[in-house]
Structure formats: structure tokens, C-alpha cells
Amino acid sequence: MGGDVKAGAVRQKRMPRAERERQMMDAAVRVFGERGYRAASMDEIADLAGVSKPLVYLYLNSKEELFTGCIRREAAALIAAVRAGVRLDAPADRQLWEGLTAFFSHTAEHPDGWAVLHSQARTGGEPFVAEVGAMRDEIVAFVTSLIAEAAREAHNDPELAEREVAGLAQALVGAAEALAGWANTDPSVSAREAAATMMNFAWAGLGSLMDGRRWSPR
Amino acid sequence: MGGDVKAGAVRQKRMPRAERERQMMDAAVRVFGERGYRAASMDEIADLAGVSKPLVYLYLNSKEELFTGCIRREAAALIAAVRAGVRLDAPADRQLWEGLTAFFSHTAEHPDGWAVLHSQARTGGEPFVAEVGAMRDEIVAFVTSLIAEAAREAHNDPELAEREVAGLAQALVGAAEALAGWANTDPSVSAREAAATMMNFAWAGLGSLMDGRRWSPR
């Protein structure tokens, strides 16, 4: 089962601590992303980083702290990428489009980081779930604010109930996550295409909701 | 980290093989669902099933086969539940509504089974990913056929490209999965509410797509 992370980097000796730590984190993200928290072994991480295991412990303390560190780093990077891609003075739909494009680009370029955040952190136990939940909340809040802004722009009368917005945000983020997985699986799917699919799928739905139209079973 | 699956069932001796196997699978789904593949221990499963470990191996052969068996059983149950909820002679939107309602009901009633399929199988390594992928494909195909049928009903001229439909189906399924997680977390969210959110969100998006309207960056 599993087993295709390439073997140990060439050992390069004596480098400053900060750089070594980065190397180790890179290796850890790679291994955690491919194997998951439990199945990852500190041996493999050390090997991939090109160092001995004790050094990993000396710098990063424990498997748990190391994993938490990976989650934090990757979450920060993803959020920074999305923020950097969005021009806050643009209209709401444009902002959403930009954010989605940045999101799909970043996840495509950092598949292991994305795997750590999306799949692995959610199955590794409570502390990690909490850690990644913070990031997700931040993104959901951002999306929620965009929806609200769009509603304002459209000065629609019947305000969306708060609970309804929460459900929408969940669905939207879930759809985006699924598309990120899809795009990661099939490399011919570009970030722009994934973002366009999201906009087509979501924007019309949001639009008709904000116009007060709803589907209902007869 | 983790730890609240209740302790071993009272041991009851000598029962037919089929029933024993069901007991064991129930226990396994519970433990795999709460802990994940790697963190689950055969000891805990045997204990929760109220049998000795060799019996588990006698009937179910290995941890890997046991997990695969869990995935298959839960996937089959979920698909059967969705199928049973859908009247194939109803209009497409009605069918989608019925399927979603059945889906959210079933996942809410079988949280561990859903956890196995949605979270745990995806982090346990290739063989399990493939196993659960088959189920997902089946559902995606079902959704795809519904979209196509809806398009036919609306006899819209500009046919949706196959690739476009694939993306939509991914997004739709992803959104549904996210809502299932949301509904499992917050018990006040009913299956009907989740399904309604999905319909409001998705149906309008599909509708405008089928009318040839698309969002595009300026």
C-alpha cells in the first residue's frame, strides 16, 4: 500500500537552522500529504529531508507539533495566496472570481499542502481538526461577506436568512473543494476553468436566491 | 487524542456466521469511522464486537480486507437508499430533490458509515481510494444523467459540453458532501433543509446554464 515519495535527498551538511527547518517542513508536508498523519513516519520525513531523525526532534519537537506546524504553514500560505489574488475594490462577482482563481491555482501548485489541509488534517484527531477549522472559518467568512456585498449591490428586498447564508457558504466551499480535487486529479483542468465552472454554477444560484426565487417541492 | 467508542459488548456465544460477521462489520465501521484506518486497532474492533481477535481474522481475513468490506457495505447501503428514494418516472428536478433528501437522511442516520466513505477511505491509501471512487462515480453518473434529462426536458438548444457537465456534477456532489458534513455536525439541520438548500443553490445555476447564460470575467 502506498510508497512513492522519492528517497532521501542528498545529505548536505551544516546549514543554518532556519533553512534546515524549512527543508524539514517541506518534507513533512509532502509525507503527511501522501500518507496521512498516522501512516507517515518520522523516519521517512527525516530521510526525505536529508537529515537524521534526532535533528527533526531537536528542531520540531514531536510528530504532533510538526503536523500542527505543517497545517499552520500551509493554511497561512493558502490564505495569503487568496488574499493576494483579490482586488478589494472590485465588484463582488469579480472578487469571487479572483479569489477562486487564486485558490485553484494555489491548490494545484501545492497539492501536498492542500491534501494536508483538506484530507489529512480532518482525520488526524481533534487538535488538528480545530487547527484547520480556523482556516476554513476564515474562508467561509470571506465568502459570506462577498455574498452579503453582492446582495447589497443588487439591493434585493427580501434579505437572506442568516442560516440560509451559512448553508450556502458551506455548499459553495464544498463545491470549490471538490473542484480543487478534480483539477488536481486531471491536470488538463486549469485554475481558470475550475473557477469558471464555480462561477457558472454558483453565481446564477445566488442571483436567483437574492431575487427571492426558490425551488420547492410541489 | 480520541477515545470514546464504548467498551466491549457482552460476549454472546455461538451464533450463526452471518450474524457474527454483521456484528463485526458494525463494530469495524464504528471504529474506522471514529479513528480512521491507521488509528483503528483490530483489538478495539474485536472488543467492541464482543469476540476474540482470531475470530475476526477467521471471518474477515485482514485489516485491509475488513476495511474494504466496510467501504463496500456502506457504499452499497448508501446507493440503495438513494435509489429507493427516487421515483424514476418523476420529472428531473423532483428526482434530484428526492435523491438529495434520501442522501441526507441516510448520511445523518449512519454517521460512521458516512465518515468511512467520505473522510477515512480517502486517507487510507490507494486501494481504498479506488474502492470509494467507484461509488462516487456511480453517483456522479446518476447526477449527470439527471442533468442531461433536465436539459432534454427544457429542450435547450446549445447542448452543454460533456466536460462542462462533468465539472458541474463534481461541484454538485462536492456541495452535497459538504452539506452532509454540516448537517451531521449540527443536528438541528434536517435532511429536508439540506436538500432544499441544495436545490435553491444548484437548480437555478443549472437552469441558467441550460439557457445558455454564463458568467464571464469582463
Add this chain to the structure above:
Amino acid sequence: MGGDVKAGAVRQKRMPRAERERQMMDAAVRVFGERGYRAASMDEIADLAGVSKPLVYLYLNSKEELFTGCIRREAAALIAAVRAGVRLDAPADRQLWEGLTAFFSHTAEHPDGWAVLHSQARTGGEPFVAEVGAMRDEIVAFVTSLIAEAAREAHNDPELAEREVAGLAQALVGAAEALAGWANTDPSVSAREAAATMMNFAWAGLGSLMDGRRWSPR
């Protein structure tokens, strides 16, 4: 440094749990007695017991519990031996003599058990110190009661202060412990000889104290 516990016993397969546990405890007492808590390795204990390490953990749970178990078992055995050697209806001096003889016999016959109690438990950290302290207190209490009884028999007037008795008991027990070490080192020293030395040394001292005679610096 160190290293002369004989190598692994011949592996004998499949025996009842109680007997295996006894074997393991025997091995553990031997290894802990020779090496101390920290320096002892579970590997060596398992090897000496003729079993695999996992079995030791299955039955005895952890190194700490195993050591605590050894302390308890050896303390109980020592106290039982002393109790069995003393006739409670005899005069106080006779009782002391009998207790000392039993004590020296037992420690000579169980040098590793004695080492665990006397040397190793005192350097292994708080929990063990407390464990062995209970035993020591029991013995000191027994000695104290003998001194009191002797004082009563001699109906000496000037009662010994409680604090004075405590000091005496400490000194007496310490002297006995030192003689046990001496006798263990030099096998030509019999339990009777060690006990006689103690009586000659201690009894006269007690006698003159009870007569109110005291040494004092001029």
C-alpha cells in the same frame, strides 16, 4: 559497565498466564536488582524470562507498573518472612532476635529482591520511593513497638521521648540494612552471625538508655 545476568532462558511455549507472570516478575526483579530502574531494559527482562517483549507488556502493562509490582511483591515477601519468624508471645529481646534472623536469612536468600527494595527503589523517583517507604514504615513501627515493650518489661522510670525512639529505630534499621549488605557481600557471614552482631551492638545500647544512662560531651 555491568552485564552479567545470564542470557535468555530456553523458550518454553504455551503456559498459563499466572505462571508466565511469575516468570516475568522473577526476571524483572533480577534485572532491576542488578541494574536499577533506568538502566534495566525491557528487552533484557523479556529475554531473561524467555518471552517476547510484547507479552511482557500484555501482562504487566508498562515498565513503571512492572517495577512497582516488583517492589510490592518483594516487600510483601520480606515482611511475611519476618512475621513468620517471630513468635509474638516471646520476650521482646527474643522477638527482636528472631525478627533479625528472619530478616537476614531472607535478604541473603533473595539478594536481588533486597537490592530492589533497598537500593534501586530509592533512586527511581518519587512513586517508587513512596511505595518502598510504606514497607520501611511498617518495619520501623514493628521495631518501635518492640523497644516500647522492652521498656515496659524493664519498667524503667524515665520514659524515652518519642523523638528519641524514632531516632533509635532509624539507627537500628539502618544498621540492620548495612549488615544485610555486608552479609550479602561476604557469603561466609551467616544470618545468625549478623543477627548476633546486631543484638550485641543494639541491645546493650537500648538497655543502658532505658536505665537512663546517656553519653554526653563534657
Add this chain to the structure above:
Amino acid sequence: MGGDVKAGAVRQKRMPRAERERQMMDAAVRVFGERGYRAASMDEIADLAGVSKPLVYLYLNSKEELFTGCIRREAAALIAAVRAGVRLDAPADRQLWEGLTAFFSHTAEHPDGWAVLHSQARTGGEPFVAEVGAMRDEIVAFVTSLIAEAAREAHNDPELAEREVAGLAQALVGAAEALAGWANTDPSVSAREAAATMMNFAWAGLGSLMDGRRWSPR
């Protein structure tokens, strides 16, 4: 388990070797005394001494040599303290009293040093046992000579057999060690009180032995 040696001293740079070595030895005695040989870590010692680990190795070579060094230094200090407290022209009982007082004072003022000598060195393996045995022999010899001198002063006829004296000395030293531990545990016990207890306990015993009186079982 364990853990209250205070954290690293402030690092002071560039000082003469002799002083640095003293600092390190001080730290080592403290840590070895509290934790024992095995449980002590070179990291903690270096940290407490306020130096880097390589410096410890540069000056003191290895953990084993460091511990041996500690034993030697503390043994020498203890013996010097006792010697300094005794006036060799005084009568034997007075000399014994003075030696005991000095002994109890020194051990009370240097509890870690005493712990190294009394408890830790005996559980660290053969080489250390031998090291500390040398000191003990020196003290036993001193006590033996005092007993002999006392016997001469009392010009008692029936000479004490050499073996008998050896046993007495062991018992006496053991009693003193136990009282040192007692006094270290309970700070209200002064060195003078401990010494007085010893004299009352021991001197009368010695006296009656030298008069040829002996206890014997009927």
C-alpha cells in the same frame, strides 16, 4: 517523574578553566544527586552549568568520568570535613563524637553530594560502587581504629575478634548513614542531635561488648 532542578544559569563568557570546571562539577553533583546516574542527562548538566555541551566534554571527557569525578570530589570533601572536626589527641569517645558531628554537619550542608555518595553511586554500576567503596573503607578503618583505641583505654582483657569489630564498624556506619538520611529529611534534626543519638546508641553497646558481655539466645 522528578524535575525541579532550576533552569540554566546565566551564561558568563570566558573564565579560567579551573573555575569553569568547578561550575560544571557543581551542576553535575546537583543533577546526579537529584536524578541518579542514568536519569541525569548531560544536556541538563550543561544547561545548569551555563555552558554548551561540547565544553563539558572538552573538560570532563565523558559522563562516566564526570560521575567518577563527582564521587571523588564529594568523598574527599566529606573525609576532609570529618578529619578537620576531630582532635586526634582527645579520648576515643570524644573523637567519635566529634567525627560524627562533623559528618552530620557536612552531609546536611551538602545534601546532593551526600546523595551522590550514598544513594546514587551504589546503583550506577560496578565502577562507581568500587569508587565509593574506597571512601567507605577509609571511614570504616577510622572507626575501627577508634574502637581499638577505646578498647586499649579500657584495657579490657578479652580482645574483640577482628571479625567482630568488622561487623560492628559496618553496623555503626550503616546506622550513621541512616541517621544522615533521617536528618536530611527532617530539617529540625540538628547535627548535634543526630550525633548524640549515635553516641547513646553505640557507645553503651561498645562498652558492654568490651566488658565481655554479650547477648545470646537461650
Add this chain to the structure above:
DNA sequence: TATGAATGAGGGTTCATTCAT
């Protein structure tokens, strides 16, 4: 049908020790 007894293999963590500067 069912289990008590047992283990090979591997994982997380620590530690004494050294090298290069």
C-alpha cells in the same frame, strides 16, 4: 464455532557523543 497465548516488525522519542568553526 471459538479463544488464550504468543510474536516479528516497526514507530516515536531520547541520549551520549562528535565535528567544524
Add this chain to the structure above:
DNA sequence: CATGAATGAACCCTCATTCAT
């Protein structure tokens, strides 16, 4: 005189799996 960087080896513990009954 002094240290930041680095590691081989070992240790405690767990787990999937099997054997003998």
C-alpha cells in the same frame, strides 16, 4: 576559550497477525 549543528544507537511501547487447542 567556546559553540551551533548533527548523528548512531538504543529504549519504551503498539500493532497486525498466527498457533495450538
